[in-house]
Amino acid sequence: MIALRRRFADQFIAALVLLLLWHYFSPWAIVVQRRANSSDTASNVTITDGVSTPTDPVESPQETSRGSDNIEQKLGDSEEAFLSLVGTASAPPSISRDDAIRMIYDIEKREDWLELIERQDDHGLMALTKIVQRYIYEKQHPSNCGSQRYLILNKFPGDDAFGLGAIVQRISDYLSVAIQTNSILLYATDTSPGEHFLSEDGAGPCGRSLDCIFQELSNCSSEAQKGLKSNTQSIFSDGQLDLDVEAFLSKHKYPVPLVFEEALKKIQPDITGEMLKYWWRAQAAAYIMRFNRNTSRRLKQFRLGEGTKQLGIQWDVNGDPKEVNVPFPIPEGTISMHVRHGDKGSEMRLVPFNDYVVRAEKFSAENPLGNWKRAFLSTEDPNVIEQMKTMARITPFTYSGSNSRWTWYWTDIPRLNTGPETQLREFGNRTDLTIKWMLQLVMAIECDVFVGTRGSGWNRLIDSLRCTWLASCKQPFLEVGFENDWLGYGP
Ligand SMILES: *[C@@H]1O[C@H](CO)[C@@H](O)[C@H](O)[C@H]1NC(C)=O
Numbered sequence: 001m002i003a004l005r006r007r008f009a010d011q012f013i014a015a016l017v018l019l020l021l022w023h024y025f026s027p028w029a030i031v032v033q034r035r036a037n038s039s040d041t042a043s044n045v046t047i048t049d050g051v052s053t054p055t056d057p058v059e060s061p062q063e064t065s066r067g068s069d070n071i072e073q074k075l076g077d078s079e080e081a082f083l084s085l086v087g088t089a090s091a092p093p094s095i096s097r098d099d100a101i102r103m104i105y106d107i108e109k110r111e112d113w114l115e116l117i118e119r120q121d122d123h124g125l126m127a128l129t130k131i132v133q134r135y136i137y138e139k140q141h142p143s144n145c146g147s148q149r150y151l152i153l154n155k156f157p158g159d160d161a162f163g164l165g166a167i168v169q170r171i172s173d174y175l176s177v178a179i180q181t182n183s184i185l186l187y188a189t190d191t192s193p194g195e196h197f198l199s200e201d202g203a204g205p206c207g208r209s210l211d212c213i214f215q216e217l218s219n220c221s222s223e224a225q226k227g228l229k230s231n232t233q234s235i236f237s238d239g240q241l242d243l244d245v246e247a248f249l250s251k252h253k254y255p256v257p258l259v260f261e262e263a264l265k266k267i268q269p270d271i272t273g274e275m276l277k278y279w280w281r282a283q284a285a286a287y288i289m290r291f292n293r294n295t296s297r298r299l300k301q302f303r304l305g306e307g308t309k310q311l312g313i314q315w316d317v318n319g320d321p322k323e324v325n326v327p328f329p330i331p332e333g334t335i336s337m338h339v340r341h342g343d344k345g346s347e348m349r350l351v352p353f354n355d356y357v358v359r360a361e362k363f364s365a366e367n368p369l370g371n372w373k374r375a376f377l378s379t380e381d382p383n384v385i386e387q388m389k390t391m392a393r394i395t396p397f398t399y400s401g402s403n404s405r406w407t408w409y410w411t412d413i414p415r416l417n418t419g420p421e422t423q424l425r426e427f428g429n430r431t432d433l434t435i436k437w438m439l440q441l442v443m444a445i446e447c448d449v450f451v452g453t454r455g456s457g458w459n460r461l462i463d464s465l466r467c468t469w470l471a472s473c474k475q476p477f478l479e480v481g482f483e484n485d486w487l488g489y490g491p
Pocket residue numbers: 041042043044
């Protein structure tokens with residue numbers, strides 16, 4: 001009897017310790033805050049769940065106009081005009097989901113991108129997307145090029161080791177500086193950021209720059225784009241501005257243009273610095289990566305199976321696989337899974353493929369009236385594709401809906417479980433391989449549920465583009481990594 005009671009006491013203490021450990025170390029501890037009921041003097045709350053930053057790191061520094069690592073922050077007429085647009089109603093949506101997806105594959109001229117975004121449902125896009133994309137576009141496309149100041153961006157040191165997501169993220173910092181200094185951002189032409197993504201035979205006026213696959217950053221050009229020394233990261237064309245851009249960027253970790261920060265705070269006054277950064281980088285990526293006509297055409301060829309194969313399997317009730325076509329666009333309700341392996345293990349915990357599938361199974365079990373057992377799988381790890389082919393039915397949940405069988409879609413692109421540069425070297429035409437990767441990105445955003453981890457830059461790109469190019473921001477994103485994996489990501 002006494003022994004039994006002692007065993008109970010031991011178990012009780014063990015459970016208590018576990019509970020306490022959970023309480024102190026769980027990233028999910030949620031603190032509910034109440035408003036002081038006395039008066040309306042809002043208390044300066046500090047959220048203590050170990051996730052939010054207590055003070056806002058985006059707050060402008062004390063000294064503003066002094067020194068070359070600061071930009072004098074002021075809002076002029078064009079900024080005020082922009083701010084007055086915040087909260088005004090935009091036109092109702094005038095394009096279907098499928099037609100919006102098709103438009104990405106049918107880009108003819110640069111204005112098509114603004115049209116694509118403006119015709120979609122404002123509520124399905126990230127906050128302010130329509131007006132921000134137009135504002136950036138108009139800044140970069142003035143009616144007169146002669147009187148402008150240009151910020152020329154050279155290739156980054158160690159550029160060749162970066163993935164596309166990392167390059168775009170770095171360019172977005174410079175786009176922010178350009179907007180804040182009333183300059184137009186241009187790529188250097190001799191050596192250009194991300195040139196290893198382009199085939200060496202790069203001809204024409206775009207040289208070997210991202211201007212060859214994306215819409216040109218600007219419809220102006222400058223003499224200063226030529227002849228940059230390799231140790232110069234960036235220069236202003238007019239030499240008038242007393243600003244050391246690199247010093248500014250290393251001092252300010254979150255270079256969000258003030259005008260956008262002000263605009264967002266009008267509608268989300270308590271937005272954190274982390275969220276501002278994430279929002280800005282998504283807007284910048286949406287602008288920087290607008291495909292040009294050649295890329296869009298090539299993308300469509302690959303999408304429709306020319307030069308690359310789109311594959312699908314479905315399991316029948318007897319447990320036998322049968323090949324199915326991949327519809328264009330991918331049907332509504334398909335789940336996107338991007339499994340990041342490759343070289344990423346050095347930076348973050350890799351999540352096994354099984355965890356992705358279990359997460360998706362759980363979601364579909366919790367939503368039994370929707371048919372969620374269709375998935376598009378993207379990965380650079382060929383083993384993941386092999387694993388997928390064996391996953392006929394995994395039902396860890398006995399309460400799963402009627403359909404336990406998966407339909408899988410994927411693209412037969414060359415895959416090597418390594419970093420991007422090795423793959424670019426191995427697989428021939430760099431431009432074509434880059435476009436195949438971008439096809440993986442676009443097919444992912446053709447889907448409606450996203451399983452991934454924001455600790456990976458590619459997953460953040462998927463998240464960013466589904467919320468800016470397509471009105472899919474209302475759709476669920478199911479995180480399979482640690483919450484801490486993505487908070488405070490990047491430099
Ligand atoms: C909150 O902070 C602001 C600025 O830091 C200060 O002016 C204000 O008095 C504070 N309010 C309270 C209730 O502490």
